[in-house]
Every structure is written in structure tokens, then in C-alpha cells.
Amino acid sequence: MPIKSFISLLLFLFTFQFAFGQEEAIKKRYQGLDELLGETSFFENHLTGFMLYDLDSQWVMFEKNSHINFIPASTIKLLTFYASLVTLGDSINTFRYVANGDEITIWGAGDPSWGYDILPQPKIKEFLAPYKKINFSDQNWNSTAFGYGWQWDDYYYAYSSERSPFPIFGNLVTISHSNNIPRVSPTLFKNSLSVTDKEMKGIERDFRSNAFYYNPKLYIPKKEAVPFITSPEIFVELASATLQKPIQLVKEVLPPGHKVFRGGNIRPLWSEMLQESDNFIAEQLLMMVSDQIMGQMNTERAIDYILKTYLMDLPDRPQWVDGSGLSRHNLATPRSMVDLMVKIEDLLPRNQLMQLLSQGGISGTLKNNYKAPRPYVFAKTGTISNNHSMVGIIRTSRNKFYAFAFMNNNYLNKASEIRREMEKVLVYVRDSF
Incomplete structure (x- = not known):
């Protein structure tokens, strides 16, 4: 057998054996x-x-x-x-605004960061400091606080925070305690906590209002969070207290030619959503x-x-x-x-x-x-x-x-x-x- 034919045969047999081995x-x-x-x-x-x-x-x-x-x-x-990868890029749109002298009108852009302590904080207070009059409008909001098909009885669990156009504090009331007595933050809700004889070990919220309850006989002190009912009025109150200057609620439509305040890098939101499975961040994204x-x-x-x-x-x-x-x-x-x-x-x-x-x-x-x-x-x-x-x-x-x-x-x-x-x-x- 010619040497070339012999080599070709060996290569064929080797290839066949290799392919057969791979298949097996x-x-x-x-x-x-x-x-x-x-x-x-x-x-x-x-x-x-x-x-x-x-x-x-x-x-x-x-x-x-x-x-x-x-x-x-x-x-x-x-x-x-x-969806956020293909549309948002690396930065966060925190709010949209129109400024006129010392007056500014802002519209939320969905950013969940402000006051949500697990996320880097946008410098909102610093940006708004020069303005004497601040207006807030929710006229670019065309959605609902809860998602389609959410279970209604999850309303007071932290994993079911309400959605809103401009969230603050993660749309959560946080509970600390002193001498086995719960303390509510932010201060807007500090007088909203009442005693109940209902059998429960933590803090619960009324279904239809921002009234919170605990049973002192059964209460187990721990740090916890409970969603509050959102509204444009609640946001204005909370934001005014945080900025230490009044904010007025208006019904202005977002105009062409407005500007955007960018709050920071989007990656911390991605990381928290994907690793800790934060529902609130996902919804706001x-x-x-x-x-x-x-x-x-x-x-x-x-x-x-x-x-x-x-x-x-x-x-x-x-x-x-x-x-x-x-x-x-x-x-x-x-x-x-x-x-x-x-x-x-x-x-x-x-x-x-x-x-x-x-x-x-x-x-x-x-x-x-x-x-x-x-x-x-x-x-x-x-x-x-x-x-x-x-x-x-x-x-x-x-x-x-x-x-x-x-x-x-x-x-x-x-x-x-x-x-x-x-x-x-x-x-x-x-x-x-």
C-alpha cells in the first residue's frame, strides 16, 4: 500500500474512532x-x-x-x-425638570434610590438647594401602585412595596425599638402607630390607611419595614421634610425641552435586584x-x-x-x-x-x-x-x-x-x- 494511502487510512480510522468516542x-x-x-x-x-x-x-x-x-x-x-440593559445604559434618570429662575418643577423618572438605604444616594438635596420654589407633578405617571395579579394580602410585607413615580425611603416605614417599644420612621408616621389586642408579633398596617398597629403583649422587638400607602400628597410631605423646604403639588404636563437630573450609576440597582431579588427595585426599573x-x-x-x-x-x-x-x-x-x-x-x-x-x-x-x-x-x-x-x-x-x-x-x-x-x-x- 502506498505510504500516502496508508496515512490517509490511519487518519480516517483515528477520526472515526474519535467521533465515535465523542458520540458515546x-x-x-x-x-x-x-x-x-x-x-x-x-x-x-x-x-x-x-x-x-x-x-x-x-x-x-x-x-x-x-x-x-x-x-x-x-x-x-x-x-x-x-429591558434596562437595552434602554437605560449605565446611568440613572432620577427626575426630569424645568427650571425658571429660582423656581423648579420636577417630575419623577422612577428611580427608587432616594432615601432607600441599601442604594447609593443621589445628590438631590444639593441640586435643589438653590431653588426657592419647588413644584412636583405626577402627570407622567400612568400606572398603578400594585402590579397585575399581585396578592392583595401581601400589602403589609416589605417585599410588596407600592410602585410610584418618585419613590422615597423605598416607600417603606421602618421600625426600630427602644425598651421593647417600636419607633416608626420617617417622622411623618410617628403618630400613626397604635396598640391593638390582635394576635400578632410584629407591626401591621391597616389595609386602607397608613395606620400601623402592634400588640405590646406579643411584640418581638426587631428591625422591620412595612410599606406605606403612596400618593402625590404623601410624597410632597416626605420630600418637604427631607429637603427642609416646602414643595407644592401641581398638575403640569411634562413639556418638551425639559432637562434630566441623573442620580448615579445603575449597576448597584442591577446587583441588588439580581442578587437579593429586590421586588421594589425591579418594579421601579x-x-x-x-x-x-x-x-x-x-x-x-x-x-x-x-x-x-x-x-x-x-x-x-x-x-x-x-x-x-x-x-x-x-x-x-x-x-x-x-x-x-x-x-x-x-x-x-x-x-x-x-x-x-x-x-x-x-x-x-x-x-x-x-x-x-x-x-x-x-x-x-x-x-x-x-x-x-x-x-x-x-x-x-x-x-x-x-x-x-x-x-x-x-x-x-x-x-x-x-x-x-x-x-x-x-x-x-x-x-x-
């Missing part, structure tokens, strides 16, 4: 995942969807029910994050998106615009109704959530995205889960009763990167059990892919 390895990995997620697995007692996508080869490695809609809970915040693209704050119209433009090519159109995922009306398929992760990575370097997301065993909502000597899960979680999902990036032992969506609905187990079984699947991916 892929088949084995697939079978392993199928055993963990298939008919005889833990995940067959409820609705589960899973998709694993190689970010570098752009290849779907595994999928189960990836075409089925799930309640995504707080993983919907990734849609809000993407979506308001900021609406303000930017339409000059008014309307969640429904902003969502519709983003879906019809930047997200029109998703495999399945999500049913997206709020910024935070509090609503059970939100629906999304695992394959659309994976496609969303790909879109986000196209806009943001992978290492920056991984830093913004919660890291298993290290930060955010994953701090106590998915622990490993080297972090391997970087994701956004979402949990409401009987539903738990996670969408993000997994880094394998071979230093390969996969986008994944792991969605669970309608289970009767504890969420901790679901997380424990999910961890088995993701550890297998880490070690086998």
Missing part, C-alpha cells in the same frame, strides 16, 4: 441527565422543565419540557434586567424603562414595546406582566429563558454577568446553597409558594460554560427539597460536561 460520551451524559430528570426521578411528581445550552458551541445539550410555559416567579427579573422610551410610566406599554422589538425573536413569547415576578400571571418557557440569557451575554461580558448574578455558596439568594470550593452556579432564583425556578450560567469542571433554565411548578414538597434535588442535577452537569 455525549450519549452517556445525556442518559445520566435523563435518569436524574426522567420518568423514575424525583422530578416526575410535579411539572419540571430543564434546558442546558453550550454558550460557546451554541448547541442544546439537553432539554425536558423546554417548550412548556412555567410560572417563573422572580426569574422574570431577568426580563426586566434585559421597569418604570424607568417606560419613562425612557415613552416619556411616561406605564408598565404594560413598556413590556409590550420590549417584547415587540428587542424580544420579538424569542422561541416563545412570554406572558410578562410585572417587573418583579410577584404575579402568578407571568409565564415563560425554559427555552425562552435560555435564549434570554444568550441575549444578555451578547450585551454584557460573561465575567461581568456572572458577578452580577447570585453565586452559589457565596452571594445573594444562593449564598446558602450550591456550595463548592470553586463557585459553579451563577443564577437568578425565583420562589413563590409551590413554584421554584432558577435561570443562569453553570461553569463545569472542564471550564466550559452553559446557560440553563430549571423550572419547577405545582409541587407539594418544601422548597428546600426541590433545591436539594436540583443541586444533584447541577453537580452532575458540573462534573460530567
Whole structure:
């Protein structure tokens, strides 16, 4: 046999053997995942969807029910994050204004930062200091305090703060205590706290008013926060006290040619929303998106615009109704959530995205889960009763990167059990892919 033919034969045999070996390895990995997620697995007692996508080869490695809609809970915040990425840039529009001599009229732009102590503070007081007369208008607000489908009885929980055009103090009353007696801040509400004989250990608010109650016999002192009912009048009172100068409520329409006060960098908002799953920041970010693209704050119209433009090519159109995922009306398929992760990575370097997301065993909502000597899960979680999902990036032992969506609905187990079984699947991916 000629030497060239012999070498060609060897190359062919080597290539065939290599390809066959690769195929067998892929088949084995697939079978392993199928055993963990298939008919005889833990995940067959409820609705589960899973998709694993190689970010570098752009290849779907595994999928189960990836075409089925799930309640995504707080993983919907990734849609809000993407919307802010494509519309807002790096800086925050805090408010819009028109100045005339020593008089200024301001319109909120949705920024949740002012007085919200977990965020860097915009220099609002310094900017407004030269003006003797300050007017506030809410005529660019065209939305509601609560999102579509929010549970009404969540109204006094901190995770369900009301939305507003120009939030202050996170739209929360904060409770400290002295000698087992609660103290309310801001001072506008200090006389709104009353004693009740209702059986409760913390502070609750009246459903229809800013009246707060506690039972001194059962009260357990702790720092807590309770949403207050927002209104333009309440904002004016709180802002006036904070600035130590009067603010007048007016009904002026936002005119063309106005200016914008920029409060700072948007990344702290992203980090708090994605890692700590702050619902209030998520909702206000979506308001900021609406303000930017339409000059008014309307969640429904902003969502519709983003879906019809930047997200029109998703495999399945999500049913997206709020910024935070509090609503059970939100629906999304695992394959659309994976496609969303790909879109986000196209806009943001992978290492920056991984830093913004919660890291298993290290930060955010994953701090106590998915622990490993080297972090391997970087994701956004979402949990409401009987539903738990996670969408993000997994880094394998071979230093390969996969986008994944792991969605669970309608289970009767504890969420901790679901997380424990999910961890088995993701550890297998880490070690086998």
C-alpha cells in the first residue's frame, strides 16, 4: 500500500474512532441527565422543565419540557434586567425638570434610590438647594401602585412595596425599638402607630390607611419595614421634610425641552435586584424603562414595546406582566429563558454577568446553597409558594460554560427539597460536561 494511502487510512480510522468516542460520551451524559430528570426521578411528581445550552458551541445539550410555559416567579427579573440593559445604559434618570429662575418643577423618572438605604444616594438635596420654589407633578405617571395579579394580602410585607413615580425611603416605614417599644420612621408616621389586642408579633398596617398597629403583649422587638400607602400628597410631605423646604403639588404636563437630573450609576440597582431579588427595585426599573422610551410610566406599554422589538425573536413569547415576578400571571418557557440569557451575554461580558448574578455558596439568594470550593452556579432564583425556578450560567469542571433554565411548578414538597434535588442535577452537569 502506498505510504500516502496508508496515512490517509490511519487518519480516517483515528477520526472515526474519535467521533465515535465523542458520540458515546455525549450519549452517556445525556442518559445520566435523563435518569436524574426522567420518568423514575424525583422530578416526575410535579411539572419540571430543564434546558442546558453550550454558550460557546451554541448547541442544546439537553432539554425536558423546554417548550412548556412555567410560572417563573422572580426569574422574570431577568426580563426586566434585559429591558434596562437595552434602554437605560449605565446611568440613572432620577427626575426630569424645568427650571425658571429660582423656581423648579420636577417630575419623577422612577428611580427608587432616594432615601432607600441599601442604594447609593443621589445628590438631590444639593441640586435643589438653590431653588426657592419647588413644584412636583405626577402627570407622567400612568400606572398603578400594585402590579397585575399581585396578592392583595401581601400589602403589609416589605417585599410588596407600592410602585410610584418618585419613590422615597423605598416607600417603606421602618421600625426600630427602644425598651421593647417600636419607633416608626420617617417622622411623618410617628403618630400613626397604635396598640391593638390582635394576635400578632410584629407591626401591621391597616389595609386602607397608613395606620400601623402592634400588640405590646406579643411584640418581638426587631428591625422591620412595612410599606406605606403612596400618593402625590404623601410624597410632597416626605420630600418637604427631607429637603427642609416646602414643595407644592401641581398638575403640569411634562413639556418638551425639559432637562434630566441623573442620580448615579445603575449597576448597584442591577446587583441588588439580581442578587437579593429586590421586588421594589425591579418594579421601579421597569418604570424607568417606560419613562425612557415613552416619556411616561406605564408598565404594560413598556413590556409590550420590549417584547415587540428587542424580544420579538424569542422561541416563545412570554406572558410578562410585572417587573418583579410577584404575579402568578407571568409565564415563560425554559427555552425562552435560555435564549434570554444568550441575549444578555451578547450585551454584557460573561465575567461581568456572572458577578452580577447570585453565586452559589457565596452571594445573594444562593449564598446558602450550591456550595463548592470553586463557585459553579451563577443564577437568578425565583420562589413563590409551590413554584421554584432558577435561570443562569453553570461553569463545569472542564471550564466550559452553559446557560440553563430549571423550572419547577405545582409541587407539594418544601422548597428546600426541590433545591436539594436540583443541586444533584447541577453537580452532575458540573462534573460530567
